[in-house]
Amino acid sequence: MSTYSLAVDIGASSGRLILGHLENGKLKLNEIHRFENNIIRKGDHYCWDVERLFQEIKTGIKACNSLGIKPESIGIDTWAVDFVLLDDENQLVTDAVAYRDPRTDGVMEEVFKKIPKEKLYLETGIQFQKFNTIYQLYALKLKSPEVLKEAKSFLMIPEYFNFLLTGKKANEYTNATSTQLVNAFTKNWDADLLNELDINRDIFHEIKPPKTILGTLSEELVAEFGFDMKVILPATHDTGSAVISVPELEDTIYISSGTWSLIGVENHFPICVPKALEYNFTNEGGLDYRFRFLKNIMGLWMIQEVKRNYDDRYSFAELVELARSETEFHSIVNVDDDRFLKPDNMIEEIQAYCLETKQQVPETPGQLAKCVYESLVESYKNAINEIEEIFEKTYSKINVIGGGCQNEMLNQLIADVLQKEVYAGPVEATAIGNLVAQLMALGEIANIDEARKIIKDSFEVKTYKALNV
Ligand code: LFR
Secondary structure (H helix, E strand, O other): OOOOEEEEEEOOOEEEEEEEEEEOOEEEEEEEEEEEOOOEEEOOEEEOOHHHHHHHHHHHHHHHHHHOOOOOEEEEEEOOOOEEEEOOOOOEOOOOEOOOOHHHOOHHHHHHHHOOHHHHHHHHOOOOOOOOHHHHHHHHHHHOHHHHHHOOEEEEHHHHHHHHHHOOOOEEHHHHHOOOOEOOOOOOEOHHHHHHOOOOHHHOOOEEOOOOEEEEOOHHHHHHHOOOOEEEOOOOEHHHHHHHOOOOOOOEEEEEEOOOEEEEEEEOOOOOOHHHHHOOOEEEEOHHHOEEEEEEEOOOHHHHHHHHHOOOOOOHHHHHHHHHHOOOOOOOOOOOOHHHOOOOOHHHHHHHHHHHOOOOOOOOHHHHHHHHHHHHHHHHHHHHHHHHHHHOOOOOEEEEEOHHHHOHHHHHHHHHHHOOEEEEOOOOHHHHHHHHHHHHHOOOOOOHHHHHHHHHHHOOOEEEOOOOO
């Protein structure tokens, strides 16, 4: 009888529960439940709908019964930086505000008044994004200090769901590093930084690494589901899980392509050199204390928003086709400008940028899509140049993983513009990384090298050769 694990992966537009097991040395996946995820408006803020999401997780777990499968374990990942605060009775003190909410506008500068930017970088190795948890917490400190006073417990979103499943509270290492409050060297909460900001150190829990078996389901849930299982910590930061799935890292730059494009390399130690700070590269914690040296690029969010602004009249495939036909159109926007993080209307924001920079203004869906894709690749190119400069070497391959790697036109464009070979896959990188961490904790897979070999043997990776353009 195979050992099954269940990965819960919650992304910006949907969440999924995927069963995984090993069969003849290959990892097999079976998606058993999919649900929508939308950021909802609560009062003045954009928030996670945590109550509904937890119900969806339960629905997915129950679906195992109809398949006659009792998973040995479950692991949850979501995007990073967001959190809940609980009071002394384990009730939410405030809504789970989502990171695109403007509450952190201008807060980074306030933090720099207390902690110099260089010090923050040297201690944490984390890139400056205005939505990092540190700025979200400091926004609360400045605007609603009573909330922080009442808080007894800080849990990031996957950790909150783990708490609802098991009754146990713990922070997980990979997600904790995204807060910009973890020391990159001690790998623990940086009491010094918390002290400078007057944030209570006691609300934070012990940091546990991925592959930790947190516990088992609460009695109540065992009764509800009809079975028990272990709750295991994968890399609960989705990008942490995704990068585990890059089959080969030799000479390779990866792009984890989804709502964001995360572009970088894997290291065994953090790199906080001045150039890394200048170019705003991060050193996010990974499985086995590897570090993802990467940069956030605005990603497919921009095309998702364009599509939504057209009331979903065009599919992604249609937008790609329309972009292809706009051979004469070449306006480029700086996708890394914060104005594209959550504009009221992405189409108008792109048009305004082109007007301001005296470029041709995109008017048709094809022109807008072409502008987004070409601008993304331009930003990839800059990031790759920076990586090559910092490491003083040339990388010959790019491995695109995640849902975005299904965009063939974009893959070919990357290959042509960068003049490098592009590998595309695996598509389900995040769920795969989540599953292999669980299977390692259960002793089914020996280590990350074996996991990567299994992944290489199990999933399709397409190659795109650079054309001389
Ligand atoms: C990707 C991701 C990125 C993180 C951003 C915000 O889904 O997790 O790694 O920088 O979302 O959490």
